[in-house]
Amino acid sequence: MLKINDLRVEYEKGVPTLDHYDLTVNDGELVSLLGPSGCGKTTTLRAVAGFVDTAGGHITISERDVTKIPPNKRDIGLVFQSYALFPHLTVFQNVAFGLRMRRISKKDQKKRVDEALRLVDLEGLDQRRPAQLSGGQQQRVALARAVVIEPQLLLLDEPLSNLDAKLRVNMRTEIRRLQQRLSVTTLYVTHDQIEALAISDRVVVMNQGRIEQSGTPEEIYKQPQTPFVADFMGFENHFAGTVRAIAADAIDVQAADTTFKATQVSGDLRAGDAVWVYFRSEAAQLATEATPNSLPVTVLLRTFQGNTIEYVIQSDLGEFKVRMPEDQVRFEAGPAYLSLNPDSLIVMPK
Amino acid sequence: MKISRWYYVSLGIVYFFLLGPFLIIFAASFGAESTLSFPPRGFSLDWFANIFANDNFIRSFWTSLQLGLLSTFLSLLFGVPVAYALTHFDFKGAGLVETLFSLPILVPGLVIGLAMLNFFVLFGKFDMMMGLMAGHTAILFPYSVRVVSVALRNLDPAVEEAAVNLGANRLRTFLLIVLPNIRAGIAAAFILGFITSFNNVPVSVYLSAPGVNTLPIAMLSYMEYYFDPTIAALSTLLILFSLLLVQAAERVLGLSQFV
C-alpha cells in the first residue's frame, strides 16, 4: 500500500509545486494520476520514486516510511516514458540489472529473468540489444525489468506515449493484465483520459498541484465534481444558473427564462447559490417542439461526422454543441428546441 | 537545390591551400641534395635514416609520447569528475568553475609556459618532466571537461535514474551505466588531448632543459643549425601519423563535432 501524507515539493524555494498533497493506493490497486502537463502528476511519481526532494510530509510504502530513504533503496519498480533501457546491455542484462544489484545468485537471476521475459512474451530475444528492438518490444523489456525485482510498488510514467495508436491500445490491455496477474500496487501517470479510464481501478484527476477529484473511472466520466474535471473529461457544454429549489431527488436551476430540473449534483448547494450546469453534446437532443427541460435555440451549422451529426446551436445561454445519431431526423439551420434530460445535467457550485 | 560551381571552386582552393604544402613536404623529403630545395633533385631515403640515427629525436619522441599519454590521462582523471558535477548538479559557482576550466584555452600558451617557469623557479630546483606534465595537464583541461560534458549531456538522464531505481548507488551507476555509454566521448577527449599535448610548443618551449625536451622542440632546435631535408622527412612521418589518427577518430567518433 502506498500512502502519501501532506506532501510538499518545491523546485524553487518557497514556490510549492505540490502542497498538502494526500494520496492512498491500496494493495493490488491500479490508480492513475490524470491531468495536463504541468499539473504535478509526474512530480508526484518522481517524489515517490525518490528523484525529487520533499519539503514536507511523508511517503509510506507498505508501512515503511521512505521519505528519507535514497531512491536506490526504495524497492520500487519504475517504467519510464523513454523506457530508459541501458543501451550497452543485452535484454537479459537489462532485466537482470536489478537482481544483480540485489546480489541474487547467477542461477536465480537466470530463472527469474527467463520468467519475466516469458511474462511479457519476449522469450528468445534475451541476447538482443535495445537498439535492435521495436518500440513495443522495448516497452516490454522496460516492464520486465521493473517487475522482475518483485517490487512493493510499480510506477509507470506515461509508458505508452511513445507508441503508435494501435500498439498503445494493445499494450494498455497487456499492462493491465500483467498488473492484475501479479496483483502489484501500481501508480500510473498519464495525460490521456481514455487510457486512464480503460486501465484504472481508480482515477485521480490533478490540476495545478492539487487533486481535483478521485473516483472510479465511471464516476469520473459521468459525475465530474469540478469545472476542471468536467472540461477535461470532455463535457463540451456548460451554462451558468441559480439554484431555485432543492428536493430529495432533484434540483431546480434557473438560467435565463428557463428552469431546468437536474438530478446530478456535486457538493452542498442551497437555494440562491450560483452554479454551473454541464452536459455532454451527445446527451442533448434537438426537438421541433418545446418539452419539459427544453430551451428555444437557433441551429447555426450542421456537420456530418460519420456515426453522428454535429450541430452548432445558439441560445440565450450561449453557443452549444449537440451530437445526435446519424439515423435520426436532421435539422436545418433555423429555430428549434434543445431538450435536456435531467439525468444528464451535472450541477456544481460556481 | 543546385549549388553553383563557383562554390566548389572555392572549396578546391581551400583544400589546395590546406593540403598542398603537405604534398610539397612529402616530395622534398626524398630529395638527394643536402640543402633543402624544391623541386627536389635525385632520390634518397637518407633523411629518413637520419631521423633514427639522431638520439635527440628518438629521446624526445619518447618524452613526447609519455608526456602526451600521461598528461591526457591526468586531465581526464581530474576532468571527468568536473564534467560529471557540471552536468549532474545545479550548484553555486558552477558557472565560475566552467569558466575557470576553459581559461587555459584563452590564455596564450607562451604566457602559460613563461608563468610556470618563473613560478617553479621560485621553489629552487624542480624536476623538468614534472613541470612539463603539470603544464600540459593544465592546458588539456578545457578539452577533457568540454568533450566529456558533451558526451554526458547526450545520455538520457532517465537511463541513470533507471539504474538508481533498480538499486545501484551513484558510484555503481557511474561505473556500470554512465561510463560504458560515454566511451566514445572519452576516447575523443583522449585523442584530442594527446594530439594537443604531442604537438604543443609554446608551453614546452619554456619547460625544457638539456636532455629533457619534446619532439617539436627538438625539431625547432635542429632547424637552427641544419638546413637539410631531415626535418622534411620527419614531418612526412608526423603528418602521416596525424592523418591516420584523424581518419580513424573521425570515422569512429566524429571527432570534428568535439573540436
Add this chain to the structure above:
Amino acid sequence: MRRTVSILVLPALLFIFIFFVLPILFLLAQSFLDPETGQLTLTGYIDFFQKETSQIIYVRTLRLGLTITLINIVLAYPASYVLARMPARRRTMAMSLVILPLMTNPVARTYAWLIILGRTGLINNTLLGLGLIERPERLIYTEGAIILGLTQLFLPLMILSLVSAMENIPKDVEQAARSLGANGITAFLRVIVPLSADGLVLGATLVFTGSITAYVTPVILGGNRMLMLSTLLRQRSMMAFDEQGATVVAVVMIVTALAVNLIVRMLRPKPTAQR
C-alpha cells in the same frame, strides 16, 4: 549534494589553481615589480608603450591578426557552405581532411612554407626558371610569409565554426528566398550570411586571438627580423634576459586576447529566434 560536488570538483580546482592560476597571478605581479629594488613600478609598461620598436610590433601583430581573419572569412565562407550542404557521410570525410592542419605537428606544418618560400624553394626556383627574376628574392621573414602560415593554420577553425552554424539553417529557408526571386548570390548574402552570423563571430574571434598569440609560425617564418608579440616575448625572456620586459609583453598579450573575447561577447548579436 554539496559534499559530492566538493569531492568531484575540488581536486581539479586545486590542480588548476596551483599550476595555472597562481603562476599567472605571479607573472602579473612580476610585471609591476622593479627587478632590482622589488618596488612597485609601471616602468615596464611605460617602456613598452613608449618605445618605437615595441609599438611597431604591437601594431603589426594586431594588423596581421586582422588581415588573417579577413582572408580566412573570404576563403572559408563559400567552402563552408558546400561542406554544410554535403550528405552526412561525405561531409565526415571532407571535414577530417579540413582539420588535418590543426592536428599536425606545428613545426612540420610550418616547415612546408620554408620549402615553398625559401631561397631555393618552389617559388624562387620557378620564377628563376621562367626568367622573371635574376636573383632569389627573400620571401621568408616577411609579413606575407606569416600571413600564409597562419591562414593555413586557422582556416580549419573558421570552417568548423561556419559549418556548424550553417548546418542549422533549414534548406527550405533558402529555397523560400529563391522562390521569392532572389538569385543565388542574393540568397547567400541575405539568408545564409545573416543566419550563420553566430558562427562567423565565433570563428573570427578564434582566428584573431589565435593569430595574435601564435608562436611557432612567427618564429619560423618571421624570425627575429619580423617580430610579433609572441616572438618578442620569447626574445626578451631568453636572449635579452629581460625578465620583467617579458612579463609585460605576456600581460599585454593576455589582456588583448581577453579583451577581444569580452568585447565580442558584449557586442554579440542576440541568438536568432530560430533553432
